[in-house]
Amino acid sequence: MLKNRVDPWGALNAVPDRGTLMGNRGILHNENNEVIRPWTHKGWVTCLLSYKSIRRPKPFSAGNYSELFFLDEATAFAAGHRPCTTCQRERSKQFKEAWIRANVGTAGAGQHIAMSEIDKVLHNERAQRGGGKRSYAATLSELPLGTMFSIDSAAYLVGRSGYHRWSFSGYGEPEKLADDATVSVLTPASIVSAFSAGFVPAALVTSGQHSHT
Structure with missing residues (x-):
């Protein structure tokens, strides 16, 4: 079983559950299909499982990038990935506009910012030398819809109906958590700012949270 399923900490896991999105960080595996590095470039993207007539190898x-898989877009954002500019062109444009509006100012002020510059910011917010995950402390009530955080080694999503515990197979029922609790935020800070500005992970826009299956 390949170690290619991504959790909200950005770690790669070997589990049987399938994802709804794919992504990559470059070639991470060796000739034995073992993951030997956490990334090879800073452009961590999230892709559609299929796109036009493209046929991906297994x-x-x-010689091909290491295909990674995510439960959903909220998980991908928490791990530090952003929409691909090719297979998710419109979604990528929406994200970039929201990110600039939230972190730079007006769209005009940031119109010349390249996605590679955003990738550098995201990389500083998400990754530690050696492959660890950066996080930061915040009060739970401050976190906008779509943000993921951890308490006692468990990851949660700020959903429309409350706080949902994450797993590779989906989200649990809403749980009661103290709004004044200090939590470890997994979603990179600049992406959280984009969420606060109104940008919402895709599954939360239309159909609410996934449930356990």
Whole structure:
């Protein structure tokens, strides 16, 4: 089983559950399909499982990027990935506009900011040397819809109906948590700012949270 399922901490796991989105960080595997590095570039993207007539080789093929999989877009954002500019062109444009509006100012002020510059900011917010995950402390009531955080080693999503515990197979029922609790925020700070500005992870826009299956 390949170690290619991404959790909200950005770690890669070998689990049987399937994801709804794909993504990559470059070639992470060796000739034995073992993950030997956490990333090879700063452009961590999230992709559609299928796009036009593109036929992808089997995951972890020689010379090809290491295909990673996510439960949903909220999980991908928490891990520090952003929409691909090719297969998710419109979604990527929406994200970039919201990110600039929230972190730079007016769209005009940031119109010349390249996605590569945003990637550098995201990389500083998400990754530690050696592959660890950066997080930061915040009060739970301050977190906008779509943000993911951890308490006692469990990851949660700020959903429309409350706080939902994350798992590879989906989200649990809403749980009661103290709004004044200090939590460890997993979603990178600049993405949280974009959420506060009105940008919402895709599944939360239309159909609410996934449930356990």
